[in-house]
Amino acid sequence: MHKLAILYRMVTDQHICPFGLRSKDLLERQGYQVTDHKLSSRAETDKFKAQHQVETTPQTFIDDKRIGGYDDLRAFFGMNKAGQNGTTYTPVIAIFGIAALVTLAIQLAAGAIFISVQTLLLFIAMSMVMLALQKLKDLFSFTNSFITYDLLAMRNIRYGYLYPFLEAYVGIGMIAGLSAIWVAPVSLFIGTVGAISVIKAVYIDKRELKCACVGGDSQVPLGFVSLSENLFMIGGALLMLLVKS
Incomplete structure (x- = not known):
């Protein structure tokens, strides 16, 4: 016997509701046969919302009971709220993971098998x-x-705006093989200031802050991850100076 669900979602020439598509996909993955009602105009959407006394679409109905929007539907199936919830290290893991894979790919393409400085x-x-x-x-x-x-x-505050450009300069300079004299001092400076700042904020002042290491809108907690970024800069600077000396 099929599990049945009725979905009302907005689909117009100007706008296709992404959460309507997500609701339909979730219902189908849960084994439901979906009766898909597409609200094709703003007037039709407003009429539906007034009729059912709801403020948003999509809306899902199962067994003649209104479940609600996409987040309500996830809750109905025992899932967490959609999107990024609370603190997470996912962005940093993704960046470091891709950086490592790209590095290995370049090494393999160059015929280098062993990991070196x-x-x-x-x-x-x-x-x-x-x-x-x-x-x-x-x-x-x-x-x-x-x-x-x-x-x-x-x-x-101007240093805050300059910082990402300095970080990009150091990274690109290292890839281009610029002289350590031009790159290492910048890396050592921003890395040292950053490391001292993180140590003071997190380990001395015990402040709970979000790390700006992957942008200002991230939920990555300030602490070991940001400190690692700064230690990478310091270590990279010292390695460059060591290799070139």
Whole structure:
């Protein structure tokens, strides 16, 4: 016997509701046969909402009972609320993981089998470029978070805006093989200031903050991850100077 569900969702020439599509997909994955009612105009949508005394669409009905919108539907099936909930390390894991895979891919393409100091430097450079890109996609949001804990950015907000460009410069410079004299001091400076700032904010002042390392809108907690980013910069700078000396 089929499990039946009725779905009302907005589908017009100007707008297709993404949560309506998600609701339909979720119902089908749960084994329901869906009667899909597409509300094809704003007037039709408003009429439906007034009739059922609801404020939003989509709306799902199962066994003549209104379940509600997409989040309500997930709750009905015992699932967590959709989207990113609470703190998470997923963005950082994704960045470091992709950076590591790209580094290995470049090594393999060059015929290098063994991991060397150059491999580590390339991984650090890739990570820095990717992290800088996350910050640069919304500089205002990044700086709004960054200035709450970085000791230098607190005193000079312009440094907060400059920081992602410096990080990108170091990463790209390392990949390009620029002289350590041009790259290492910048990496050592921003890494040291960053490390001291994180240690003070998290381990001394015991403040609970969000890390701006992957952009100002992230839910990554400030702590070991951000400290690792800064230690990478310091380690990369020292390795560059060591290799070139």
